[in-house]
Amino acid sequence: MKDRKMNLKFGKGDVIAIGIVLALTFLTAAGFHSGVQKQEANTLFIYQDGKLIKEMPLAQDAEFTVEGEYYNRIEIRNQEAGITQSSCPGTDCVHSGWIHEAGRSIVCLPNRVELRVGGESEVDVIVK
Amino acid sequence: MRETKQLIYCAILISLALVLSYIERFIPLQMIVGLPGIKLGLANVVTLMALYFLGVKSAFTILGIRCFLGAFFGGGFSGLAFSLTGGILALVVMTLMRQIKLFSVYGVSVLGAAAHNIGQIGVAVVLMESVYVVGYLPYLLIVSIFTGMATGSICAGVFRILAVSGQIPEKS
Incomplete structure (x- = not known):
């Protein structure tokens, strides 16, 4: 130039x-x-607005729906957790796939929901 | 006269940015990369264009109005927090990096794209009250090298044509 x-x-x-x-x-x-x-990865922690609302063992297949501004349908299959349905715009959380490793998370920003895999007696030392 | 011209340029660039971020939704980048929320960042072409040809002040004005209108047309409030924080951080970084003669528009664009992602993850950490979201950042940064290069090459092409057609870039 x-x-x-x-x-x-x-x-x-x-x-x-x-x-x-x-x-x-x-x-x-x-x-x-x-x-x-x-840490061990045996539990799924579900947070909404930064607060822990549910713990689910990864060993058991299960389903759970988080309500809020939108809904997220959470499923545990074969020791993996994922969001299979959501009413949020974009559905990035559904496209995030499945997680099983400790520290991995799936986030639904519109509904402010976070799934996180961790050990059973996880204390929130890292966050706070 | 010059003010009117500046105003018209701003208006055109704002609508261009809005159209580009709309078109961007149809580019299936997520199929290639498989990360939530990955975007090419085409609107950043407009931010760079504004920065190089209209100056820092206009670039910030265009960015702000673009983000608000984008939220109004369907991004929602949380979308606004993301695009505004990411956009402002990117623009600040790009303004500074442009001063460094070492970087061409490619380097400025790549660093801007990276800054944009850092800003967005920052908002996510605050909104989610969780530092675990930072786990996405390395992936986003790697992708930002490629998207930054892509938007940088678009800018290089467009700027060349603008310069040939007699547009004078603002002093950096």
Whole structure:
């Protein structure tokens, strides 16, 4: 470009920019994994508005529906938990699939619901 | 005269951003990446365009009005909190990064996309009262490199044409 004010060519600096984002990726991933204690994954914790509203053992197939501004139908199948139906717009929570590892979560932002897998006697030390 | 021109440009860019974020819903990016809420961030092209050609002040105005109208047309309040926080953080980062001569529009765009995701996860942490949402951030950041490059290349093409047609970019 003739105009010095605008740089429109991909260059070395942009590789650095990508490097910065990659570094942030690894930092957040590492930070998250060291934050989540290596705990057993045997229980599904269901939160709404940040409050724990239900605990369900992953060992048992079960269903549960969270009410609220919208509804979320939660199912436990083969030791995995997922949201199978939701009245929220977008239904991102349904598309999030199934979770079984400790620390993993599925979030329904419109209904402010969070499913989280953890150990039976989980204390909310990390959150608070 | 110049003020009228600026006003018209702002209006056009706001409607362009709204149309782009609407069209974006039909791009099935989630099928490829499989993460909830993944978007290409086409509206960011407009933010960058405003930043480069109309200046920081207009860029913030366009972003704010775009987010409010977007929420009004179907995003809802929680949607507004996300788009506004993500958008403002992205614009602040892009404004600063543009000052650094090292980065081209590609680098500025990638860093803006990353900032946008960080802002959104920040809102999610506050709204959900849970830090576990941060677990999504690494995935979002990786994806933001690709979406940032994509929107960056759109910007490079559009800016080139604008410059050739006689539009003068604002001083950074």
